[in-house]
Amino acid sequence: MTVSTIAGVDVDLNDEGFLTDPSQWTEDVAVELARAEGIEPLTERHWEVIRFMRAEYEAKGTGPTVRMLGKTSGVPVKELYQLFPKGPAKLAARIAGIPKPRGCI
């Protein structure tokens, strides 16, 4: 775990670059994290997903998977991949400042 200063805020990051304490997150942190992933600017549609991720995490203690996002966020899976290329659940979780969605095995 490392401490980084992002958008003027000290945040704790794990080895994979996820915030370990979601309460350290601010909207400016999200903008910086997104820029580091090549996503710029964050559109209203991005924010819709980011806010949804944070609300789900607060309610359930884990972020949703892509399939759950597609069913419940109001953003279709295809579009999720356009907004957050490669892995929407993982990438959106990182930008939303919540832990990586827990994998099922």
Place this chain on the structure above:
Amino acid sequence: MHRIVILGGGTGGTLAANRLRRGYTSDEASITVVDQDDVHVYQPGLLFVPFGLTHPEDIVRPRGRQLRAGIDYRTTGVDRVEAADRTVVLTDGSSLPYDVLVVATGAVLAPEETEGLTGAGWMERVFTFYTREGAAGLERALDAFDGGRLVVNVVDLPIKCPVAPLEFCFLADWFLRERGVRDRVELTYVTPLDGAFTKPVASERLGGMLAERDIDLVTEFNTGEVDGTGGRLVSFDDRVVPFDLAVVVPAHSGAPCIARSDGLGDELGFVATDEHTLRSSAFPEVFVLGDAAALPISKAGSVTHFEGEVLVENVRRHLAGEPLDASYDGHANCFIETGFHKAMLIDFNYDTEPLPGHFPSDVGLPLLKESHLNHLGKLLFQWVYWHSLLPGRDLPGVHSTMPRRGKHRPTTASQEDAP
């Protein structure tokens, strides 16, 4: 008298009913099991059907016959659970009130969620071996397959028995070598995970075994479309994997009756469940076991078996007004067929990933290592399933909590959990 209603006459419902029936006289509790049909499939057997190693008719028995005397078995669909009123509404219009409900409704395949999957080419060049019909169709297709691109694809997790698609790859490699056509086949495993398996030590070992067998591994592939006409898997981020024959494990959902029950299921129709007590997170008189539960552990028969002991104890404690036993640790134990009359064994739980060593102690079956003994174990298991596991007997030397003895963590492996 306590009224215990069990939804589902599969692995979980059957072993729970039999264990509970032994625990209560018929004056103390009535036990009713509901399932929509009377066909109990030994699901681990499905893997062997495409290779002619078993036949669909050899892996089924009537559900009712697996239940002890004194258990009321109803063959009817479940419309919904009205958990606030402690009532199950059946599709024939009648109702079953309960004091305790055990949900063991399993998982269903949702191929319709993937564009094109059940369209052109379905059951012709696109198959799943997760149903008897699919497995039988695939046997015919593999028999006629003399060369080309054979692709094995997992659409999304969770799935039942997450090692089964890997086992399919290993068995296909063996089958094609035996037939002398392996050098004319490109065999590819396409997964949404970032490696062959979810946990790092096993993922590395299984990834190595794919490479040794010249099976290509395509990772982080989230299947958006199966184009049966063009012979292409297309991912949501527009990557393409061409195929001549595709073996697809569709996305899974919970049983439809769960989705119709207010407050019981999550977005995918699985039941939110306490990880250690197996009680529903929403309703204190509802307990859940097996594939129906939304738990962070494999959907597998061994998990259901290990859960059974805790679940039955907690039904008893709930009815007696005692605090619940929170001892279920996520124990899972899976044989992985690797072909050439060999198999591996993995043993793990919520906190401990599959590690090398031996099971159940320092002496026993080798873990994360191919051996003939493990293959014999897997074959023997079908007998154990019908004669010992479903009747709800304890298996000698095998406990519901994971044994720590006999396991060794390799020093080089990462401790970090993979997605």
